[in-house]
Amino acid sequence: MFPINLLSIIAVTGFLLLMFTCKGEAQQTDSPQSVTVMVGEDVVLPCFLKPPKDASQMTVEWGRPDLKPRFVFVNLDGEEYSADQNEAFRGRSSMIPENLKHGDVSLKLSDVRISDSGRYRCYFPREKKEYFTELVVGSASSPGASLSGLDVSSSGVMLDCSAAGWYPEPEMFWLDGDGNIMSAGAAEKSTDPDGVYTVSSRVSLSKKSRHRRHQDVDQGCDERESLLSTLNKVKTELENQKHQLAEKLREIESERKKNKEELQSVETKTTDSQSSDDTESLLKEKEKLLQTQWKLDEIKKNIERQLLNIEKALEPIEIQITEK
Structure with a gap:
């Protein structure tokens, strides 16, 4: 037995392997983006004004069309407007003020819930521009x-x-x-x-x-050896996944470092620029680098989360192997 x-x-282990296959990574495309997060974590839904310009005094609406009221967060002429905000997001939604001057109006959601899953709209009413992001929320336990x-x-x-x-x-x-x-x-x-x-x-x-x-x-084979073999198979599979994820994490860290250096260089050039045309070009380049940095950060968090889950699964398996 x-x-x-x-x-x-x-x-x-079965649940962990299933969870790994269900996870996704943020996609940076012209079509609606998809962002995946686990319950209880914080997440940033990206939105960048194109072409980039100072949005600190603009009106920006973040909303969910399926909700009543639909407003998740509203920046009205540079000030937070909460009169019509959906109660489910009160105190959990925000924008990063220092990023607004670069046209970055991304939405931050704190302490994410299952009910937060859905399609979000980033809308500029005066400019009549809108961008969509799909938020997928997951939850798991042992x-x-x-x-x-x-x-x-x-x-x-x-x-x-x-x-x-x-x-x-x-x-x-x-x-x-x-x-x-x-x-x-x-x-x-x-x-x-x-x-x-x-x-x-x-x-x-x-x-x-x-x-x-x-x-x-x-019939002479000891059942204990069969159980030990199964444990070793599971351990080997998890260790292989751990090695692959560790390699990917090193690659992502290298890309993040390189992208950060490029971003700092562009910011310096933007500050020193004397030409409006050059400034606009540099701001566009900065927007691309910011989006890349955000994507790399999300991938990094996802890999670290998976590595932690593997460590948790390996611990009891190693104890069982030692006892056998």
């Missing part, structure tokens, strides 16, 4: 496995696995000691008022099923 703590580890009782009909045992606080809708699966997906009943799923999922699943381990899974294995 498989130890409950091992099944829990495998379930955790599942837990436990012994739920005896299965009298099969002379076996029943195991439960459950996890709460997931978004978007997750899939749950069980792995046996050989790393194969086990047959289990349909997972039960429910949502809270914010649309966050709680999912649970039950699997029955019978003597017959255990014999069938191992009938082609040498």
Whole structure:
């Protein structure tokens, strides 16, 4: 029979691998941009006036067309206007004042919630210009496995696995000691008022099923070695992912450093420029560099988040291997 703590580890790993495939990166294109963030984090939704010019005294509306009232944050002639602001964003939305003079009117959302997911519009009413950003919010937690009782009909045992606080809708699966997906009943799923999922699943381990899974294995093979092999496979997979992410992080850090140096150079040239044409050209170049810097920062945060999750998954696995 498989130890409950091992099944829990495998379930955790399955959830982590699923979470990695669901994550995305911010896309900087002419079409609506997409930004991904986890619940509870802060996020910046990019918006840059084109061509770039001082927006500190302009009127800028950030809104969600699906909300009533639709206003998330309004900068009215250089002052925050909160009379018609949606209550869900009061105290959580803002713009960065020092960036406005460069045409950067990006929106910062703090303590992000599942309900923040949606399509945001950055709108300049006097200029009749608008830009859209899609915000995707995710949530995850570690599942837990436990012994739920005896299965009298099969002379076996029943195991439960459950996890709460997931978004978007997750899939749950069980792995046996050989790393194969086990047959289990349909997972039960429910949502809270914010649309966050709680999912649970039950699997029955019978003597017959255990014999069938191992009938082609040498009877003299110790089951403990099979479990240890599974743990090592999972550990190797996670370590490979960790190595790949670490390499990517080093590349991103190098790009961020280079982009930052270019940005500082352009800012110096802009300050020293005596020609309006040169200044406009430099501001356009600065806008591109700022967008690149923002994208690289988002990618960096995403990689660091994944590395942290891998470390959390590796810790109990290494403990199990040591005990074996």
